[in-house]
Amino acid sequence: MTDIVVAQMIGTLGCGYVAGGMMGLSLVTIPVLVIPARHPSTGARKTSGTSAAHLSHQWLNAYNRGLSIYPPTAAVSSLANAYLAWVLRDAPAPTAVNYSWGSIYATAAVITMGIMPWTFLVMWPTNTKLMAHAARDDAALAEGTKGMVVNEQEKAKRARDDQDVPALVEKWGELNFYRSLFVVAGAVIGFCGVVWME
Template sequence: MDIPNLALPARRPPGATIPSNEVPGTPIAHLTHQWLDVYERGKGIFPPIAIVASLANGYLAWTLRDIPVPATTGQSWTSFYVTAIVVTLGMVPWTLTAMKNTNNRLRAHATRDDAAVAEGTEGMVMSAAEKVRRAKEDDEVPGLLWKWAELNFCRSLFPLAGAAIGFCGVAWMR
């Protein structure tokens, strides 16, 4: 949800559709720093939420292990809630595989000047080849951000599907 706002062009009427190929109004270096902040906050918030949800499903799997299930489910309550746990935690392998390259490239861009800033050499003169390389990297960032947004949307579906499975279990218990 953050990427469309971060990637806004300099001027756009409210509610207008933003094509993914439009140049953001924010400098690319700042844009990747904003992405890194969003990424780090999400990394600190959402995995613990998924773990708590999985613990709740684990509790239900254990507590309901001896209770008969409706014939329509075709499985035990334990397998039902373990499935919810596996689906919810599926966001971890998705992040480590499908999102790894995009995350690494965006992180590398966001932090590429950190060492120079720390050393006080950020104003050093760059060669023409270095300027071309950096311009190419900058040109890739908007596309990487939109790709990350799509991958992150898919990632968000894992806990949602796990919650849906858990809610179905509750509904079938009635």
């Protein structure tokens, strides 16, 4: 097995793995987290199935697990595609494509790492609101909440923040789905490269 084949496998399979995991978060995990409770007798849906504090902690746990797996894997896949772009920089691709292999794999590497600017430019406001909500009571719980006084204004703000959490989690799921499309594109380009090289 040559270095080119190994790099193709790492680049394409890595992108596919990341895309599947990110889409799984958006299409399965997030909808399950925000599922409304059902009324026991009628089956009618209520507005929330779990407390806002618990929901934001569940989201944060899923977010941190994904953060430890998907960006590093995407980076390794992009490095493999960048390696292919460098090694194949002068190799002409099929005439139907009209580009060099180097430009094809460079495109796969750049598109895959598009998840980073998307995260910071588009998702960051939602991320920070959810993270702040998840950590909102951590200091108070560490010190003990006995005797803690919360004024009416603070109670109203907390209630508004709690109301926003399910919608924020759903919005994050939607934005994360769109982010996964960068990696899907990297996987498709890499896969096409494998097929065309045969």
